Amino acid sequence: MNSQIDFIQKISESVAKDTFVRLTLSKNADRSSSLKKVLIKLAMIKKELQYSFVFRHETQDITKNFSLKNGEEELGKLIGNEFWIANLFTTERDFVFEKNKKGKTNIRNGKPTFSQKPDRQHDKDKSGLIHKTTYLQELGILDNKDRVQKGKGDKYKQIKKFVEVVADLLRKNPQILANKLTDVDGQKPMRIVDMGSGKGYLTFALYDYLVNVLNLKAKITGVEIRENLIEICNNIAANSKFENLHFEQGFIQGYELPETDILIALHACDTATDEAIAKGIKADAQLIICAPCCHKQIRKQIKDDSLLEPILNFGILKERQAEIVTDTIRALILEANGYKTKVFEFISMDHTGKNVMIVGQKRKKEIDPTIYLEKVKELKKQFGIDFHYLEKLIPRFIK
Template sequence: MFTHLIPDTQAPVTQADASQRFMRLLQTAVTEGTLHKLLLSKYSGAEDKLERLTVREVVLRGERQLSFLWRYQTKDVTKNHAMGEGLALIQSLLGTQFQNAHLHTPSEEVQLAFSRKGKPSLRVSRLAPAEQAAAGAATSHDKEKQRYLSLQKPFWMDLGLTHELKGEPALVPAMSRKWKQINKFIEIFAAALKTSGLADSPDVHVADFGSGKGYLTFAMYDWLREQGKDAQVTGVELRDDMVKLCSTAAARHGLTGLRFDQGDVRSYTPARLDVMIALHACDIATDYAIHLGLRAGAQVIMCSPCCHKQIRPQMKMPKMLRPMLQHGIHLGQEAEMVTDSLRALLLEAEGYETQVFEFIALEHTSKNKMILAIKKTGAAAEAHAAARPELLSQIAEIKRFYGLREQCLESLLAA
């Protein structure tokens, strides 16, 4: 490792010289997209309980910004700034409120420190090739993970997703798969919102049924707020301990607009519902969730069904399929396919653009199918009336083919 040191005692180096050189290096890192992390520490300002500041680059609505994570003894506060504004703020803090600054890039580490008398020292440590490769890989990995969500948000620690490591929030190793799942969900959610009637809406009301420990509920709320939307997100969960855990975390971090209620999708009635989420609602609970979304006129419906029990006992094996469906596992798979196909067709008949695709395993189950429905608007909505009779005919034909008497969502809609 090659290290270049400008000591405190070197006469030609003034506070302005050291700060300006540090800022030039920071500006270069920002311009070249190589900023991994900037840590400001040794706080000496007047704000009570403020300990340090971490700065990273984020991309919000297609725009590069600097994300400032202000770490207090009892809370974290995140604020995002445009590049120029953020750099100006950093420069104003050096040597005035923070006496130590540590810049990390894939090729070097730069430390600016101020003595008690205000004299600066600037240390530039260039990384060896192997260290550069490792740092570059870590930086790339971090950027990929932070594309939609940031691990720096303090509520993740309350939910057990992160822990403190060397003074910084870090992903709990056992939760790495979960973190990938959460980000994948937000990726799908973001794309759905962009193509829905909510794309330009200033506020979005979301209900997450069966919210459990709240990972996705917090993630949706956080992502929507980062997009500048007034997010009103409710997690609905039967288990009282989960409701209390999530409610406490939301209140602790002042997340206005995020709430958790104890309730059942069959009886819960939100005042307004733009996005309906129901992941792993068992058997006909998925049908009740979809029906609630339809009744409320939700613009986006996202379901991950499981435990398909209603259709299988009704199915009469068509003669041509008996050699295949005589095996129980095949009959179960056929029942799942028929059930979700009927749900998708019913959603189409109600005016939704519907997709059924493999998602990624959530929680501790291999069920990874998702039904995504986006309410049609404009010309597509007008064309819906002409297509509806054909869709209903297809549903009736499938039921006749398999000898099905009843499908829950169809019955709910008929009622």
């Protein structure tokens, strides 16, 4: 087991020289174990440099912190015994420890993946969803001591809730995560496009979660009309060293979607949500996540001469009704296009009024769209609606 001792020596040397970036243990000898990986980083905890271990089980992460001495003892138990592969990233070299079926071990090394060591600051956010906080400071959500700024509590809750929703969706759709790990050669990045990214609060937090918490390869593009926001967001992404997060100026309508795994459109105005959904469907995105904003297109068409006349006489109720009809038709069109669709409140009304989320998860099998299209037709008839904008964008279903 000399390779094992040598490998642990390399880890402690990199810690001593302050070149350690991170360490990942994979290939559990017991394939039936729920423990799949261990992700190890260094963090300043109570003014002491410690190893922070995340034990990644199938359904949950368990974090444990160890002093440097105890951490190395723990690594001695894990590397080459419980786990057969260990990837050590340092700013000087990358090292891989491997053990094969015959019990033979060896160490390979190569050029460093990372040229800079990460921030050793311990995650202050106990949810474990937010790793780095500098972008939240630059966006004005946190102050320079990571305290939530006055008046920004709701936005902060919304950011965390959004990441929580995506984390849950990824757990339920593991095919999206396949072949996306940072520390395995030849892995493809997860491609995400955020339409109408605005100031990018949610885009930054999602990138941070995927890359720094989940250790995935991810490429995110924010698309936004407002040029000043593009410049601000690209500067913050560069300052945060979020290398694969970019913002582009443009209209959702004209944006050519690349190969896309996840399409996001949060609070994109009125029919911009439909434009985004249509792009996601055409690109065959695995997940389409949107939180619609204003619903003017259908509101103008709803006729007051139906059975609903007493409700539609009240402005606010007509507005709510228009929202419900608009989003129901969106959900039905997603279903007709092979997306298992959920509509839910993603955050309490106390934090934002715009809290309805529509999520489409691409089904593995083709479905017959007829039943959903019939429902769209019936709804339109009931409310005297000529057309829903999304139908025009997906013309194959217009009858």
